Amino acid sequence: xxxxxxxxxxxxxxxxxxPRNFKKLPNANHHAEGFNPLCGDRFTxxxxxxxxxxxxxxxxxxxxxxxxxxxxxxxxxxxxKTLAEAERLFENFHKFVTTQDHHDADSxxxxxxxxxxxxxxxxxxxxxxxxxxHTLQAAIEGKQDSVSTE
Amino acid sequence: xxxxxxxxYAQQGASPRIELDVQAIRAEFPILQRTVRGKPLVYLDNAxxxxxxxxxxxxxxxxxxxxxxxxxxxxxxxxxRATADYENVRGRVQHFxxxxxxxxxIFVRGTTEAINLVAQTYGRTHVGPGxxxxxxxxxxxxxxxxxxxxxxxKNAKLRVAPINDRGELLLDEFENLLGPRTKIxxxxxxxxxxxxxNPVKRMTEMAHRRKIPVLVDGAQAVPHMSVDVQAIDxxxxxxxxxxxxxxTGIGVLYGKAELLDAMPPYQGGGDMISSVTxxxxxxxxxxxxxxAGTPDIAGVIGLGxxxxxxxxxxxxxxxxxxxxxxxxxxEKLSAVPGVRLIGTAAQKAGVLSxxxxxxxxxxxxxxxxxxxxxxxxxxxxxxxxxxxxDIPATAxxxxxxxxxxxxxxxxxxxxxxxxxxxx
Numbered sequence: 070x071x072x073x074x075x076x077x078x079x080x081x082x083x084x085x086x087x088p089r090n091f092k093k094l095p096n097a098n099h100h101a102e103g104f105n106p107l108c109g110d111r112f113t114x115x116x117x118x119x120x121x122x123x124x125x126x127x128x129x130x131x132x133x134x135x136x137x138x139x140x141x142x143x144x145x146x147x148x149x150k151t152l153a154e155a156e157r158l159f160e161n162f163h164k165f166v167t168t169q170d171h172h173d174a175d176s177x178x179x180x181x182x183x184x185x186x187x188x189x190x191x192x193x194x195x196x197x198x199x200x201x202x203h204t205l206q207a208a209i210e211g212k213q214d215s216v217s218t219e
Numbered sequence: 220x221x222x223x224x225x226x227x228y229a230q231q232g233a234s235p236r237i238e239l240d241v242q243a244i245r246a247e248f249p250i251l252q253r254t255v256r257g258k259p260l261v262y263l264d265n266a267x268x269x270x271x272x273x274x275x276x277x278x279x280x281x282x283x284x285x286x287x288x289x290x291x292x293x294x295x296x297x298x299x300r301a302t303a304d305y306e307n308v309r310g311r312v313q314h315f316x317x318x319x320x321x322x323x324x325i326f327v328r329g330t331t332e333a334i335n336l337v338a339q340t341y342g343r344t345h346v347g348p349g350x351x352x353x354x355x356x357x358x359x360x361x362x363x364x365x366x367x368x369x370x371x372x373k374n375a376k377l378r379v380a381p382i383n384d385r386g387e388l389l390l391d392e393f394e395n396l397l398g399p400r401t402k403i404x405x406x407x408x409x410x411x412x413x414x415x416x417n418p419v420k421r422m423t424e425m426a427h428r429r430k431i432p433v434l435v436d437g438a439q440a441v442p443h444m445s446v447d448v449q450a451i452d453x454x455x456x457x458x459x460x461x462x463x464x465x466x467t468g469i470g471v472l473y474g475k476a477e478l479l480d481a482m483p484p485y486q487g488g489g490d491m492i493s494s495v496t497x498x499x500x501x502x503x504x505x506x507x508x509x510x511a512g513t514p515d516i517a518g519v520i521g522l523g524x525x526x527x528x529x530x531x532x533x534x535x536x537x538x539x540x541x542x543x544x545x546x547x548x549x550e551k552l553s554a555v556p557g558v559r560l561i562g563t564a565a566q567k568a569g570v571l572s573x574x575x576x577x578x579x580x581x582x583x584x585x586x587x588x589x590x591x592x593x594x595x596x597x598x599x600x601x602x603x604x605x606x607x608x609d610i611p612a613t614a615x616x617x618x619x620x621x622x623x624x625x626x627x628x629x630x631x632x633x634x635x636x637x638x639x640x641x642x
Contacts, residue, residue, distance in 0.1 A: 073589050077582075077640055108581045108597045109611040131611050133579035134641060191585060 103204030413562030
């Protein structure tokens with residue numbers, strides 16, 4: 070049986086209550102809006118990209134504890150990364166939250182993001198954990214329409 | 220017929236109070252005997268869909284095992300029996316809704332299809348450029364989007380009657396919005412997101428004084444109260460079988476015969492025709508004109524059983540019982556620190572929408588699920604209602620005849636647990 074504490078780890082709760090980089094980025098040159106039509110979560114991700122490096126990243130919006138914490142921690146892990154690295158991190162993260170058997174190597178690569186390991190036990194919450202990441206991807210690709218998890 | 224129906228009726232004091240035996244009713248719903256995540260199931264998502272009593276499940280199985288055949292076509296024994304049973308349900312639905320004749324009962328997939336049918340047939344023939352369709356601010360998406368699509372096609376305007384902070388319709392504003400260009404008014408009987416009961420009879424009178432026909436979305440009303448379409452005098456009334464203890468995939472559109480008669484068909488196909496040549500097709504009479512193709516026969520049989528079931532228990536007894544339980548639940552939930560009820564209309568049925576501090580309803584739903592408690596979280600297909608209250612979503616507990624005070628106590632304990640985990 071899945072355990073609530075695996076899902077709502079302290080770090081996640083702390084980020085959901087005090088999200089980092091939770092603001093509009095005045096000099097953003099990329100942004101996109103992401104929407105989960107089933108639960109109404111909605112985030113905007115702002116990027117300041119120079120060359121192929123994410124110089125700064127921030128987000129705004131509303132959502133559940135999982136989606137907000139995920140967005141907050143995403144901004145921390147993406148800042149300073151290249152676009153290719155960001156893309157790869159999303160791939161790993163997505164695989165991580167949709168796979169129940171985790172290997173230490175996966176967790177090591179994800180760093181702090183490994184606190185989302187419990188999400189895989191709650192399939193209904195995978196969309197919450199990945200909403201900000203889908204939005205980030207749309208911002209990088211310069212999509213104008215808001216992205217949806219559906 | 221059913222054990223619960225035979226349960227005792229008690230009289231108290233001067234005003235007779237009908238009591239239903241909730242434990243006997245619970246015993247008739249197989250799914251209520253199961254556990255979820257190691258806990259007894261507390262099912263409070265009845266506004267989404269209700270559970271099914273053994274009586275309904277048996278009726279569907281019996282149909283497939285004993286008389287499965289297509290209807291209105293065969294000369295053989297089984298087809299005659301299936302046809303008779305299918306048409307018999309139409310008569311029972313007619314009496315259940317208080318309709319004038321069986322031909323006014325059209326079987327559809329559900330409330331959504333019923334509303335689309337009216338929008339696409341009555342709507343497309345009567346609504347033109349510059350005309351208006353009036354709805355209210357508490358509609359389900361299924362009573363918004365079909366009209367929006369119609370208005371977009373016809374270059375017509377969708378008008379929306381506002382609600383107050385308690386989730387009650389502003390009746391004066393509604394009346395003011397009934398204008399010379401209004402071609403139809405469509406409104407819900409009971410709000411799925413707020414539980415508010417609309418004064419549909421008065422609203423219909425207001426519209427009729429201006430010769431405007433009305434459609435009433437009864438999806439959340441039919442399971443909780445007795446409905447009499449002739450007393451309301453509405454022109455159309457829609458409901459879904461699966462919310463009133465019947466199977467999914469079947470619902471009803473009631474329409475006054477003179478309106479239905481004048482409407483073009485919705486879908487073409489078998490059963491809705493009298494004769495077909497490549498040059499010309501003559502449509503069948505009511506209600507068959509609106510029932511193209513092989514219908515959900517088993518669904519209709521199941522719906523008939525569901526109607527027998529609630530009639531047996533007694534709609535008045537159901538209404539009284541649920542009203543009392545809603546009062547208890549309102550009190551109990553309001554006592555949990557941080558809980559704010561969304562939808563506090565004076566007249567309510569079946570629904571408790573709430574938020575808890577700034578905790579997102581989705582998180583509430585996950586934690587309650589761990590306790591075996593099923594509620595709905597999200598916008599409940601009513602995004603404009605959420606916008607009206609400036610919240611992204613609510614947690615919604617919704618009641619049925621098998622819910623008990625113990626279920627409500629479990630809910631309140633669960634919400635306390637949410638505060639512990641996420642507080």
